Amino acid sequence: MTTTHKIASIPGDGIGIEVIEQTVRVLRTIEGLFQSFKLDINTLDWSSKKFLETGTYIPDDGWDVLEGSDAILFGAVGSPDVPDEISLWGLILPLRKKLNQYINLRPIRILPGLSAPLKNCAEKDLDWMIVRENSEGEYAGQGGTTHDDTPYTVANEVAVFTRVGIERTMRFAFDVARGRPRKKLTMVTKSNAQRYGLVLWDKVFYDVAKEYPDVEIDKMLVDLTVALAGSIGVAASSSLDPTRKNPSLFEPIHGSAPDIAGLGVANPIGTFWSAAEMLRWLGEGAAADLLMGAVETVTAAGLKTKDLGGSSSLAQVTDAVISELRTSYSKVSPMS
Numbered sequence: 443m444t445t446t447h448k449i450a451s452i453p454g455d456g457i458g459i460e461v462i463e464q465t466v467r468v469l470r471t472i473e474g475l476f477q478s479f480k481l482d483i484n485t486l487d488w489s490s491k492k493f494l495e496t497g498t499y500i501p502d503d504g505w506d507v508l509e510g511s512d513a514i515l516f517g518a519v520g521s522p523d524v525p526d527e528i529s530l531w532g533l534i535l536p537l538r539k540k541l542n543q544y545i546n547l548r549p550i551r552i553l554p555g556l557s558a559p560l561k562n563c564a565e566k567d568l569d570w571m572i573v574r575e576n577s578e579g580e581y582a583g584q585g586g587t588t589h590d591d592t593p594y595t596v597a598n599e600v601a602v603f604t605r606v607g608i609e610r611t612m613r614f615a616f617d618v619a620r621g622r623p624r625k626k627l628t629m630v631t632k633s634n635a636q637r638y639g640l641v642l643w644d645k646v647f648y649d650v651a652k653e654y655p656d657v658e659i660d661k662m663l664v665d666l667t668v669a670l671a672g673s674i675g676v677a678a679s680s681s682l683d684p685t686r687k688n689p690s691l692f693e694p695i696h697g698s699a700p701d702i703a704g705l706g707v708a709n710p711i712g713t714f715w716s717a718a719e720m721l722r723w724l725g726e727g728a729a730a731d732l733l734m735g736a737v738e739t740v741t742a743a744g745l746k747t748k749d750l751g752g753s754s755s756l757a758q759v760t761d762a763v764i765s766e767l768r769t770s771y772s773k774v775s776p777m778s
């Protein structure tokens with residue numbers, strides 16, 4: 443039986459458009475190899491260009507379109523012509539909020555052939571899943587300003603934490619940890635300085651931990667990490683609604699990179715990796731593994747874009763991944 447997955451694709455701005463275009467080529471290749479599922483990809487032109495023409499990022503019928511989708515593949519939003527807080531709050535943040543994507547999941551691994559700051563100390567060990575709460579704290583969007591445009595302007599940005607919001611995130615993180623080889627969950631917190639919200643965060647962590655005696659825990663105070671895998675261009679993220687009532691969203695962590703937009707040199711690996719996470723979330727684990735295997739073969743062979751110290755173009759890296767997908771699929775499935 444053939445399943446059809448409905449994907450809403452939102453390329454957005456800048457290199458988002460370029461990396462999504464190449465990722466759709468990759469997905470079409472995978473769809474052609476696997477006869478068991480089809481991808482119905484609906485490309486939505488929601489962008490800063492459209493905003494400047496129409497005054498909105500998400501059109502009136504937009505939410506209906508998204509609600510009928512199984513997943514969203516997102517590039518990046520942000521343009522030198524629009525203030526960043528307008529574009530972020532016009533597109534990506536409302537998607538995450540309205541679609542109840544309260545989990546942001548970021549797999550971090552050093553891919554073969556890449557050099558990264560922690561490579562020598564952690565080549566084997568650096569294999570993390572970062573679980574970030576995606577709807578409260580600094581993403582709550584509560585606050586305001588008064589005395590605007592005077593020397594006395596006051597602005598506040600309220601970080602909101604709810605027990606419900608923390609608890610569901612902790613459970614998700616413990617489940618992720620339980621499903622991995624080390625079964626270890628580290629809580630990264632700043633509860634030394636933020637003594638209300640993040641202290642509640644700590645408390646709920648230890649409460650929920652009692653339900654997961656098989657998961658080892660520890661706690662770390664940190665201001666934050668993450669450019670550890672070599673380049674921002676290789677990192678992937680998923681904004682998930684674990685209840686699956688709404689479509690989840692998959693995107694590279696980078697932005698629209700206006701400095702290199704249109705040059706055909708953007709690194710597509712973060713978007714490929716995000717597409718692999720999307721396939722996995724849709725139940726297509728074999729297709730996700732095939733894609734990540736092809737990406738790793740290509741990086742190991744030294745085919746890299748400029749940000750990773752290489753000289754290959756966006757299209758060359760994509761062509762190599764596509765050709766590797768075909769080769770490795772025919773090895774695992776000699777009938778095709």
Ligand code: NAI
Binds near residue numbers: 675701
């Ligand atoms: P950025 O991630 O777009 O770029 C930072 C630096 O990394 C630039 O030098 C860029 O050339 C490089 N870079 C990023 N992705 C790359 C890739 N795939 N391949 C090679 N090099 C890459 O972050 P920046 O410059 O702070 O923001 C630019 C715009 O993107 C802003 O409008 C910002 O608001 C927006 N943005 C959007 C995000 C989203 O859509 N979720 C996330 C982060 C920023």
Ligand code: MG
Binds near residue numbers: 518694
């Ligand atoms: Mg992004």
